[in-house]
Amino acid sequence: MENYRPDAFLRSIDESLSKLRTDHVDLLLHWPRDAVPLVEQIGALNMVRKAGKVRHIGVSNFTTALMAGAIRLSEAPIVTNQVEYHPHLDRSVVIGAAGEAGVAVTAYHGMADGRVFTDPVLAGIAARRGRSVAQVVLRRLIRQKGAVVLSKTVSPARAAENLAVFDFALSRQEMAAFHGLATADGRIVSPPGLAPTGDDATGR
Ligand SMILES: NC(=O)c1ccc[n+]([C@@H]2O[C@H](COP(=O)([O-])OP(=O)(O)OC[C@H]3O[C@@H](n4cnc5c(N)ncnc54)[C@H](OP(=O)(O)O)[C@@H]3O)[C@@H](O)[C@H]2O)c1
Structure with a gap:
C-alpha cells in the first residue's frame, strides 16, 4: 500500500x-x-x-466512475475490472458499464467467504439440481455476460468439483432467486482507506 x-x-x-x-x-x-x-x-x-x-x-474494485477515468487515461486497454461478486451483491451497474466499455468483469470471492454454504435458498437450488452449492454459485457467475470467474481452493477434489459446472444450466426462476439474495450491505472485502465509495458503496 x-x-x-x-x-x-x-x-x-x-x-x-x-x-x-x-x-x-x-x-x-x-x-x-x-x-x-x-x-x-x-x-x-x-x-x-x-x-x-x-x-x-x-x-x-473500481467504481464505474473510476473505471471510466482509468479507461480515459490509459494508453493500453484496461482489460478487466476485478470485483467482489457473490449472491449477496448486486453487480448489475458495474457489469453494465464494463460491458459498454468492452472491459471484462472478473468475479472474486464467489463463495462470499463461506457464507454461501449456510444459505437455505442456495442449498435448495443445489439439492434440486443434484449439485453442490459451490457448483450452482459458480454456474450462476459464469452466466453473467462477459464475466471471468475466479475460484480458490486448497483441495484438489474441490478444484475438480468447481470445474465441473459446464454441463448444466440454471433456469430463469433459479437466476431470479439468486438475484433476490443481494443486499445493500453485502460487501465483504472493504478495507478501511481502500474501499472505494460511489456506486460500489452500496455493493453494486
Ligand atoms: N482483487 C481483490 O481485491 C481480491 C480480493 C480477494 C480475493 N481475490 C482473488 O480471488 C481469487 C479467489 O479467492 P476467494 O477468496 O475470493 O475465493 P472463493 O472462490 O470465494 O473461495 C473461498 C473459500 O471457499 C472454499 N471453497 C472453494 N470451493 C469450495 C467447494 N467446492 N466446497 C466448499 N468450499 C469451497 C475455499 O476453501 P478451501 O480452500 O478450504 O477449499 C476457499 O477458502 C483469489 O485468486 C484471490 O487472489 C482478489
Whole structure:
C-alpha cells in the first residue's frame, strides 16, 4: 500500500517479478487509492506494460466512475475490472458499464467467504439440481455476460468439483432467486482507506 507512487511502484514490480522468478506476468491489476492521483496510477501501469514486465493491465474494485477515468487515461486497454461478486451483491451497474466499455468483469470471492454454504435458498437450488452449492454459485457467475470467474481452493477434489459446472444450466426462476439474495450491505472485502465509495458503496 506504500508503493502507489510511480517510483515506488516500479521498484515494487521488479521486486515481485524477482520473487516470482519471472521477467513478466500476464496481468497486473490496480486497487483504487485516493492518496495518489489516478493519472499517476494508470501512467505507472502503462509504463510497466511498455517495459514488457506485464502483458495486460486492469483494475480491481473500481467504481464505474473510476473505471471510466482509468479507461480515459490509459494508453493500453484496461482489460478487466476485478470485483467482489457473490449472491449477496448486486453487480448489475458495474457489469453494465464494463460491458459498454468492452472491459471484462472478473468475479472474486464467489463463495462470499463461506457464507454461501449456510444459505437455505442456495442449498435448495443445489439439492434440486443434484449439485453442490459451490457448483450452482459458480454456474450462476459464469452466466453473467462477459464475466471471468475466479475460484480458490486448497483441495484438489474441490478444484475438480468447481470445474465441473459446464454441463448444466440454471433456469430463469433459479437466476431470479439468486438475484433476490443481494443486499445493500453485502460487501465483504472493504478495507478501511481502500474501499472505494460511489456506486460500489452500496455493493453494486
Ligand atoms: N482483487 C481483490 O481485491 C481480491 C480480493 C480477494 C480475493 N481475490 C482473488 O480471488 C481469487 C479467489 O479467492 P476467494 O477468496 O475470493 O475465493 P472463493 O472462490 O470465494 O473461495 C473461498 C473459500 O471457499 C472454499 N471453497 C472453494 N470451493 C469450495 C467447494 N467446492 N466446497 C466448499 N468450499 C469451497 C475455499 O476453501 P478451501 O480452500 O478450504 O477449499 C476457499 O477458502 C483469489 O485468486 C484471490 O487472489 C482478489
